[in-house]
Amino acid sequence: MESKLIEKSIKGDVASFELLIQKYRQYVYNITYRMMGNSHDADDMAQEALIKAFKAIHQFKGDSQFSTWLYRIAMNTCKDELRKRKEATLPLDERIDTMTEADRAQTDPLLIYEQKELQAKVQGALDRLSADGKEVIILRDILGYSYEEIGRILEVPIGTVRSRINRNRIMLKDILKAEA
Amino acid sequence: MCDQYKTLMNAYIDGDITEAQIKELEQHVAHCESCMIEFEELKYVKTLLDEEVLMPLPKDFDERLHQRLLEAAATVERKDDKDTIGSSIMGKIKHLGWKSRALGGVAAVLIIGVVVVKTAFPYGFYMGKSSDSAAAANYITAEESTEMAPQSFGISYDNADVTESKAVTAATEARGADGDYESPEMTSNDSSQNSQYRNGRIILKTANLSIDVESYDETVAAIKAVLEGTEGYIESEQTSYKTRYTDRDNLRYGSFVLRVPADLFDQMLDSIKANGFVNYDNVNSEDVTKYYRDTASQVENLKITENRLREILEKATDVSDILEIENELTRTRREIDALTNQLKNWEDLADLSYVYVEIDEVESLNPTIEPIDDSVLAKAKEGFIDTINAIVKTTMEIFIWLVAKSPVLLILAILAWVGSKIWRKKRHKKI
Numbered sequence: 030m031e032s033k034l035i036e037k038s039i040k041g042d043v044a045s046f047e048l049l050i051q052k053y054r055q056y057v058y059n060i061t062y063r064m065m066g067n068s069h070d071a072d073d074m075a076q077e078a079l080i081k082a083f084k085a086i087h088q089f090k091g092d093s094q095f096s097t098w099l100y101r102i103a104m105n106t107c108k109d110e111l112r113k114r115k116e117a118t119l120p121l122d123e124r125i126d127t128m129t130e131a132d133r134a135q136t137d138p139l140l141i142y143e144q145k146e147l148q149a150k151v152q153g154a155l156d157r158l159s160a161d162g163k164e165v166i167i168l169r170d171i172l173g174y175s176y177e178e179i180g181r182i183l184e185v186p187i188g189t190v191r192s193r194i195n196r197n198r199i200m201l202k203d204i205l206k207a208e209a
Numbered sequence: 210m211c212d213q214y215k216t217l218m219n220a221y222i223d224g225d226i227t228e229a230q231i232k233e234l235e236q237h238v239a240h241c242e243s244c245m246i247e248f249e250e251l252k253y254v255k256t257l258l259d260e261e262v263l264m265p266l267p268k269d270f271d272e273r274l275h276q277r278l279l280e281a282a283a284t285v286e287r288k289d290d291k292d293t294i295g296s297s298i299m300g301k302i303k304h305l306g307w308k309s310r311a312l313g314g315v316a317a318v319l320i321i322g323v324v325v326v327k328t329a330f331p332y333g334f335y336m337g338k339s340s341d342s343a344a345a346a347n348y349i350t351a352e353e354s355t356e357m358a359p360q361s362f363g364i365s366y367d368n369a370d371v372t373e374s375k376a377v378t379a380a381t382e383a384r385g386a387d388g389d390y391e392s393p394e395m396t397s398n399d400s401s402q403n404s405q406y407r408n409g410r411i412i413l414k415t416a417n418l419s420i421d422v423e424s425y426d427e428t429v430a431a432i433k434a435v436l437e438g439t440e441g442y443i444e445s446e447q448t449s450y451k452t453r454y455t456d457r458d459n460l461r462y463g464s465f466v467l468r469v470p471a472d473l474f475d476q477m478l479d480s481i482k483a484n485g486f487v488n489y490d491n492v493n494s495e496d497v498t499k500y501y502r503d504t505a506s507q508v509e510n511l512k513i514t515e516n517r518l519r520e521i522l523e524k525a526t527d528v529s530d531i532l533e534i535e536n537e538l539t540r541t542r543r544e545i546d547a548l549t550n551q552l553k554n555w556e557d558l559a560d561l562s563y564v565y566v567e568i569d570e571v572e573s574l575n576p577t578i579e580p581i582d583d584s585v586l587a588k589a590k591e592g593f594i595d596t597i598n599a600i601v602k603t604t605m606e607i608f609i610w611l612v613a614k615s616p617v618l619l620i621l622a623i624l625a626w627v628g629s630k631i632w633r634k635k636r637h638k639k640i
Contacts, residue, residue, distance in 0.1 A: 043278045044513050047271075054274075055266055062264050072267045076274055080281050151257050169223070170258035176225065195219045199247070202254045 031095055039087045046083050053096050054079065056172060057103045063167040064107035066156040074110060078103040097182045100168075104183070108160045154204040162197035169194050211237075211244050218248050222255050279510055411501040411555055414474055414562040415493045422485030425461045425570040431484055432467065432566070435477045441469045441561060451570075461570045468561040481566060486574050489567075501555050504548050511545045 037045035050057070057078055062071035082102050089098050155163055168174045168182060176194070180187040217234045220226040226234075238245045422428045425448075436442060448463035469477045478492070518541065522534045611618070 041282045043275070043282050044517070046278060047275065047517075054270070055263060058266050058270070059263050068264070068267060071264075072270065075270070076277060079274055080277050083278055083281055147257065166258070170255060176223070191216075191219070194223075195216055198219060198222075198251060198254065199215065202247075202250045205254060205257075206250065 032091070035086065035089065035091075035095065038083065043083075046086070049095070050079060050082070050099070053099050056096070057099060059171065060100055060103045060164075060167055061107055063152070063155055063171060064104065064111070064160070064163055066152055070110075074107050075103065077110075078106040081106060093181055097178065100172075101182050101184070104164050108164070111160050150205060150208060154201050154208065157204050158197055158200060162193060162200065165190060165193045166197050166201060170198075211241060211247075214238070214241070214244055215247065218244075218251050221248075222251060275514070283506075406505045406552070407501065407556060407559075410496060410498045411559045412471075413495045413497055413555070413558045414471065415495075416474070416478055416562070416564045417489065417491040417493075418478065418481060418487065418564065419489035419567040419569070420481060420485050420487050421569045421571045421574060423571065423574055424484070425463065425568060428481065428484040428568050429463070429465075431480045432465065432477070435473060435480050436467070436469070439470050439473060441467065441473065441477075444468050444563075460572065461568075463568045465564075465566040465568070467564040467566065469564050471560060471562055474562050474564070477564060488569070497555055497559075501552065504552055508545055508548045508552070511541055511548070515541045515545065 031049065034045045034049040038049055054075070058071060058075040061074035061078065062068060065071045065074055078099075082099055085102070089095065155166065158166065164183065165179060168179045169176075174182065176187050176190045179190045179194075183190070214234060214237050217226065217230055221231065221234060234248075238248050420428070432443070444466040446463065446465050448461055451460045451462050467477065478490075482490075515538065518534055518538045522531065522538065525531045525534055
């Protein structure tokens with residue numbers, strides 16, 4: 030089923046591609062959301078990533094899962110954007126503040142305030158990790174991928190995945206602790 | 210010192226740990242306070258992250274994505290394919306010996322040639338030039354490698370001014386021609402699409418013709434002869450006698466609006482012109498191919514949207530959702546209908562061209578000097594009398610006016626006379 034859809038997508042069939050990404054697009058959005066830290070950028074990046082995937086789908090060789098390939102594109106799109114922004118030198122503290130604000134505004138008003146704030150805090154802490162660090166945490170702890178799968182998505186050895194996760198979890202914990 | 214345990218903590222959190230390692234970790238944590246705190250905190254962070262719920266997609270995410278995908282689909286085949294062909298060919302040529310390099314050069318020239326031809330005649334390939342490009346592609350396939358074939362087909366349509374769905378159709382057509390890529394599903398799909406829309410150029414022709422003829426009936430008969438047995442017809446016909454303008458009362462003047470099948474257009478004009486002297490002749494062609502294709506692909510896109518909406522409708526359970534989707538469906542349907550009508554209208558205009566003819570019947574097409582007859586002299590006399598009458602009448606009116614205004618004129622005359630006397634006296638004194 031999926032391979033057929035991929036074939037048709039390669040031929041430029043938009044409807045098939047939409048069916049193909051049906052299952053994954055929310056995860057793509059969640060990846061970009063965690064990477065970018067606010068829904069507006071996440072929206073842009075998710076769209077960007079899916080368009081990129083559509084344009085480059087003929088390069089998908091089928092040696093990995095389609096979802097893996099798609100998430101890698103999403104990750105890389107965000108990382109590229111973050112790098113660009115870094116070059117544009119945005120003061121780090123300011124950015125986190127505005128993002129947490131934006132984040133708060135976006136959350137469902139019906140949710141309990143505390144939970145809202147906690148989520149904002151986690152996201153705020155995530156934002157302070159490096160892009161590489163952020164992506165492993167997202168893949169492991171939010172999307173629940175195994176080390177092996179993460180290695181395949183990011184195309185890095187499993188040992189690197191392990192050490193990155195170790196390092197960044199501790200960093201994340203320290204950031205959260207410092208804020209509390 | 211405690212680093213190895215930190216690794217173990219992470220392994221523990223991920224469940225990627227052996228019984229022995231758990232024991233080891235537990236023993237260490239029991240003794241090392243900092244590690245115990247670290248371990249607890251890590252576990253807490255993990256639960257925090259676990260609680261992070263999946264964010265719902267933003268509003269209109271799919272709609273916006275759909276729109277952008279369509280745009281991408283329209284551009285990706287035109288640009289990207291050309292790029293990849295260029296680079297992959299160059300890459301491959303580098304690896305070949307000089308002989309094959311020369312062959313590769315020939316292939317490149319062929320490709321460039323095809324590209325140039327397509328650029329010069331952007332619509333040309335619709336009429337059957339796709340065989341050219343298929344041949345070129347075959348050549349390369351044999352020459353280089355099979356994986357290049359599908360890309361090479363990109364050339365055949367990357368310059369054609371068509372949008373997404375058409376481009377895809379063209380691509381699959383070209384593949385069908387090659388024979389290797391034929392899949393029954395795709396071809397049947399294609400033929401249904403093709404029968405729906407025109408493939409050639411859509412040209413709307415109109416002619417305006419004004420002609421002097423000696424025989425009105427013959428001209429009308431000629432027009433009818435061309436139209437007979439065809440789809441064409443006379444849309445309106447108006448004939449009147451020109452009694453007011455000439456002395457002869459059997460000359461006629463008529464205007465016709467004809468709908469002529471496109472292939473008979475020239476024949477029709479010729480057969481009308483053969484009947485007399487052409488005063489005015491104007492042929493206007495409007496090429497609406499681009500608008501036609503744009504509209505056609507718009508219709509296709511809307512149909513995709515419609516199908517998606519139907520799918521969604523089937524899944525919907527909420528009444529308000531259903532109503533909303535149905536509203537959207539109605540709107541989409543209406544748009545499809547309007548655009549389809551436009552397409553049909555264009556097709557109709559392309560099939561049956563408008564020809565406006567004005568036929569003026571004259572006594573003779575060769576201008577002659579007519580002999581002066583009695584009526585001319587009589588007219589001259591009449592005119593002379595008219596003129597005399599006019600002079601008499603005017604003179605009379607002037608006389609009546611003078612008599613009527615005489616009191617006022619008399620006073621004015623006296624005043625003028627006195628005035629001039631005074632003025633003259635003054636002048637005398639001065640001298």
